[in-house]
Amino acid sequence: MDNKLARFLLTVAALCLIAGGAFAQDPSLSITTSSSSGIMGQDSVDLWVEADNYGPTINVDVHFAIVAPTGAIYEIPSWLTDLTPLFRDLTLPQGFSFGPAVLGNYAVGDFPLNVAGNYLFAAAFAEPWTPRFIGDISFASFTVNEQGASEGSSGGLTVAREKSFDSSFTHEWTTDVSASGVFLETVSTSRISRLPLVEGCEVATTDWGSCTEGMRWLDAGEKIDMQGSPQGNIELQKYAEMGYVLYQPGRELQESDYAGGNTYAFTGYGGPDVGSFDVSVIAPNILDLYQPQLDATPAIDRSQDFGVRWNGAGSGQVYVTISAYDIDMTTMMPKTVTTCSCVFEDDGEAQIPASILGQLPASSGLFGLWMPNFSIGRFNYNYFEADGLSNGGTVAASTSVSGGVELQ
Secondary structure (H helix, E strand, C coil), X not given: XXXXXXXXXXXXXXXXXXXXXXXXXXXXXXXXXXXXXXXCCCCEEEEEEEEEECCCCEEEEEEEEEECCCCCEEECCCCCCXXXXXXXXXXXXXXXXXXXXXXXXXXXXECCCCCCEEEEEEEEEECCCCCCEEEEEEEEEEEEECCCCXXXXXEEEXXXXXXXXXXXXXXXXXXXXXXXXXXXXXXXXXXXXXXXXXCEEEEEEEXXXXXXXXXXXXXXXXXXXXXXXXXXXXXXXXXEECCEEEEEECCCXXXXXXXXXXXXXXXXXXXXXXXXXXXXXXXXXXXXXXXXXXXXXXXXXXXXXXXXXXXXXXXXXXXXXXXXXXXXXXXXXXXXXXXXEEEEECCCEEEECHHHHCCCCCCCCCCCXXXXXXXXXXXXXXXXXXXXXXXXXXXXXXXXEEEECEEC
């Protein structure tokens, strides 16, 4: 683990241990940020705060701070490191309520947000004149990115049916139908791995979590309407939190919301960052996987070619991926993900060459956690243009089957 990141995590752990020794109280303090990341010299971030006291009147110290990647704790607004609170011995009467309100705006690139890396905004009540926290510490994460040339903006709309087998916990099949919309501007500090566009296989390794670095989420309006479900029209509502802007259904989707052969049409009405659009895509017929049998957690010998069989459509393509994780044993979280990506003709049968499988790491054997994942899917695409999307947008309808495997 990087030394700076290690010190950062140790500082957070120390704060949590101190908080763990505090006694439970009724006052609560929470914070959020207006965005989850920013580029030095270009962006700023608002810190929002909300506080309540439903218990008896109490006096508290009020701390707001920024935890730097080095682990240093800088109190707001003095940037002192001696845990000097913003408010000392403040009286919170019973029934006290404040916010949500903006505590401050901080320029990305100014001290202490002047080094690229992962930061935490933190807030807590403490017993007056002591470092003993009252209740929980509230955290909001924030990433500072170096300046980079814009790679443009794009959008993605999806409707998907995924059948998956949980080989780690429930050992059951589940089928989920989802729909979503995302619009992003990216800078040159980020790279996203993509499936090959021609028949064949390739292997690529990426840092875990790197896909969201250097991104700005765009606002395409209050909603996006989706037509085509047998159960009626679906409204994708805007969810904006901590700088993220996502469009998701206002109700839980059912299996019957996906129908192969149906045309799904998306209508966007435009917002501050993205203009209006109309686009549609035909949903591919449901894919059934025959081999491997994922409910048996199949073992894949990386030294031999591996056969895959499914209900071929007779035309088009299917996409097969096998993803394996390099686990940091101290955190039990992935450091990198290595993915074998293949495109095959949708004729019902294919083989992944041993020369490709041999580039994947063997299973880590972490008691079912972070098992390699096998997935096969059909995708239909269409493209659209909208003001604010310099690289245009893509709409995709998909049906897939996935589950855990062992790599030997």
